[in-house]
Amino acid sequence: MEEYDSQKETEEVIDPERLVKNVQKKRKLRKTRRKQSFFRNFCRFCMTVFLLFAFVFISKMPQWYLDKNIFTVSNNGSVVIINNRIVKSYKILALLKKLEVPDVPIYMAGTDSIEKELKKLAPVKDVYIRRYAFPARLQIIVKERIPVLTVSPDVNVPPVAAFSNDGVMIGREYLPLGKEFKTIKVLSYGNKGDDYTKWNGAKVKEIQTIVKYVETYSREPVEYIDLRDPNDIYAKIKTVNIRLGKPDAKIYERIQRIPSILPQVKLVDSKVKYLDLSWEKVNYLKLE
Numbered sequence: 596m597e598e599y600d601s602q603k604e605t606e607e608v609i610d611p612e613r614l615v616k617n618v619q620k621k622r623k624l625r626k627t628r629r630k631q632s633f634f635r636n637f638c639r640f641c642m643t644v645f646l647l648f649a650f651v652f653i654s655k656m657p658q659w660y661l662d663k664n665i666f667t668v669s670n671n672g673s674v675v676i677i678n679n680r681i682v683k684s685y686k687i688l689a690l691l692k693k694l695e696v697p698d699v700p701i702y703m704a705g706t707d708s709i710e711k712e713l714k715k716l717a718p719v720k721d722v723y724i725r726r727y728a729f730p731a732r733l734q735i736i737v738k739e740r741i742p743v744l745t746v747s748p749d750v751n752v753p754p755v756a757a758f759s760n761d762g763v764m765i766g767r768e769y770l771p772l773g774k775e776f777k778t779i780k781v782l783s784y785g786n787k788g789d790d791y792t793k794w795n796g797a798k799v800k801e802i803q804t805i806v807k808y809v810e811t812y813s814r815e816p817v818e819y820i821d822l823r824d825p826n827d828i829y830a831k832i833k834t835v836n837i838r839l840g841k842p843d844a845k846i847y848e849r850i851q852r853i854p855s856i857l858p859q860v861k862l863v864d865s866k867v868k869y870l871d872l873s874w875e876k877v878n879y880l881k882l883e
Contacts, residue, residue: 836869837870
């Protein structure tokens with residue numbers, strides 16, 4: 596037992612030199628860690644200051660701001676207008692000239708006023724605006740109404756108005772339309788009890804339906820619809836001018852008689868002024 600205790604005391608004796616070295620080593624390690632911690636904190640501080648100054652500097656760069664002449668100088672590259680086939684770009688810029696250009700970075704610039712102004716134009720149905728930076732610029736995407744009718748006082752007179760499929764009138768200032776638009780030509784004086792400026796979507800739909808019926812039963816395209824007398828309608832196809840009469844509930848029944856009489860028109864030697872379908876059950880040809 597005494598030998599065991601003696602041996603244990605011997606094992607518990609610590610070498611002083613070794614103890615000193617361990618203490619110095621730990622002290623050096625703590626000092627190194629403090630230096631590393633200080634260096635990391637200093638780097639974080641410097642990086643924060645740098646990023647802050649960089650953010651301020653970048654946010655003040657002119658590439659973030661729209662050109663003050665964006666709406667007054669054409670082809671300046673700061674504004675691009677696309678998808679406008681009826682309203683010319685110069686008309687859009689002329690309308691936007693009165694707007695104040697935002698004096699804030701492009702990502703903070705509001706576009707509601709631009710959309711509101713452009714929607715005042717009759718052909719414009721909707722507007723989408725994209726904002727870009729470096730340099731700051733706008734892309735205005737215009738969604739226009741689709742014209743389906745054009746109105747003229749006479750066959751040989753250029754159109755004075757057009758109508759979209761939702762019944763909105765497109766004025767003379769936007770005419771003539773491009774060749775890509777296929778519209779129904781309607782003759783109307785606008786002053787004989789049927790002012791075309793008061794037409795709506797229902798009226799446009801009625802004219803489209805009449806034309807569709809005539810083309811279906813005649814198998815010929817309609818060249819124009821004559822509404823100069825709103826109570827006595829004519830539809831002109833290649834073969835003959837067709838008198839449809841009043842636009843009442845039975846007009847479509849009268850149109851359905853076209854296939855039975857049209858072949859006879861083609862056999863007549865004399866020049867036919869019009870095919871009269873305005874009567875209840877009687878068809879006849881009016882010769883010149």
